Amino acid sequence: MHYTEQSHTFRKIIMTKRITLADVAADAGVSAKTVSDVIHHRGRMREETRERVRNSMRALGYTTNLAARTLRTGSAKLIGLAIPNFAQPFNGNYADIVTSYAWAKGYRVSITTYHRLSQGLRELSADAYRFGVDGWIFLTDTPIPAQDNFLNQDRPVVLTGDYLSHGVADTIMFPNVEASQTATTRLFELGCERIGFIGAPANADSLDVTTQQLDAALTAQEGNSAMRLRGHLTALLQHNRSPLPSLVGACTRLDRSDGEKATLRLLDAGAQFDALFCANDAVALGAMSALTSRGLRIPEDVQIIGFDNTPDAAFSSPRLTTIDPFTEQYAQMAVDCLISRLEGDETAPTVHITDFALIERDSTRH
Template sequence: MTGNNVTIKDVAREAGVSFKTVSNVINGNDDQMRAETKDRVKDAIDRLGYRVNRSARALKTGRTGIIGLGVSDFDQPFEGHLANAITRVARARGYAVIVSIYGKDAASREEFAASSRRINADGWALLYEEPLDVDSPLFRQDHPVVLISDYSAQNRYDVVTMPNADAARTATMWLLGHDAKTIGFIGAPSELFSDRYANDSERESAILTAVEGNAALRLQGFIQAVRSCGGTVNWKYIMPCDRMTGLGGSAAAFDLIQRGDLPDALLCVNDAVAIGAISTLDKSGIRVPQDVQVCGFDNIPDGEFSTPPLTTIDPHIDEYATMAVDALIKRINGQDSAPNVYTSGFQLLERRSTLPA
């Protein structure tokens, strides 16, 4: 038997389960199923080389077996990291994934809305990095939508998010416990430094009352940690980034160096920013971690191979992707309950960009 000839009944016979059980595993309807049973079905699928007959499925069910992943662009490595994780999880559920860039301007989003209807995916997961605009063409879909976002969906869609404030608070406390008496933050929202805020007290108040946005929430966790240790936030060490990329991190670190007074440690809003900051520190003769410790956020693969390897918050990207895919599949399968918010776990990964305990 080859993968093209294997049927669900063959898989059920091999695994010693019912046809319906195999179907539930393939379609992601296995929340209440014992882990041992799921593993047995997946092992049988792998051994027999079973592949979903997508043409037959589409004719029978009106579904294509395709999940769409929409991203604004690929200007930082996290998007690619997430796309890989989403694809791995979706394939394990019997779905293919198509990735489309929806862009950052109205024309690009109109084009995406039209093309997404032609693709006719069963549902779309959208990596959304700004406050929700319910009138956006991104949401003119004929199929279910799940947001992967650090912004509120206004109770319109399921949202998969990260524990931004909690994780940043943990990282800051950890740095304070590793010989860092002064800590800076790179990647603060740029609007904090506009004329809207008259002083640092107003900036801090705005961040502490923020409820969305990864830069704001990660800075919020940073401020909370400093305060909980009896310290005050020194805003000369809080640096904005126009773009949360390596270039943005490099530019922010350069501006900080030009001021002539560096903190003992830097918490960066993401790993791309942290790697850019490390590069500029190194070029300026500032040693990491001996002179300045650096911690990132996201645990992208590049961080492990930076010089030195980057200490970071791991937001459990596989769990994050699994929650997004499973939430979308449930909606595809007709779940019509109130929208949910799913939050991944996290852990701090200690590498050599920070001092050892």
């Protein structure tokens, strides 16, 4: 009997029961080991064979029995990813890269958000064991006090989000200070004299930035907006410019709306600037909107640099010059660190920092 006819008959017989790996093997005309190799992205075989197995899996509706595999191997091959929300363009992009890279490594990813929880990530971590994952990648948007022990889970944790784990977990960070110095230095090279910063951390009581806050920012060790402000201020001092509170706009959230509001506050206060470095691309796009609404041209009147190199940056008008902090490398580092821990790595937790590049587009003059 021809293979496709045999498969068609076989499928009609088994569609009423749970599909097993052996069923897929019989349908595809291969061994159970070959099916397992396809599922776990391993082994050498012809692409035609690999595709035939995938077609059989789809046709039969085969899904991996995670419960059975966990009992058998002690591993669900499942990674948990906790992010604040999907409102920030970076978060969705980051989650997509983590998911794709983990899949290529033979792991699935379960994604959850914690913005709805009153205590955020701390509250989610208390129930982390309920998710049935092998380990967690946490993307935090707030600092973790040194005395807080919620990173001490019964399974490996990797911390991302540019806050310190205080030696409790592997930590992945962007080169916030160095990259921001590079951005502001580039604006000086392009002839700018008065460079503002949008996206500074908000004071607990006010959005007004003080000299004392700027002094403290020069020693910031964590938090992307704080460290990016530090890099900016460091570049100012290197060019013999005094950091001025009047040229720094604070944001409660690093999004377009707050970026626009912060820029408008500076303009309404009479601030004079010919360039802005923004804490991220979303803030930069909001700043561009504010400048345009006041009749200022970009880059003729004000040059702008963002941070993150999100997809939106390449399609704004004008296209946004930005720091690319190698988000793909950032996400891959997180996955690799976690898998290494799952495979038995017991070395001391480490801080890993990505590379970066300045992507020059149309919001700056060349």
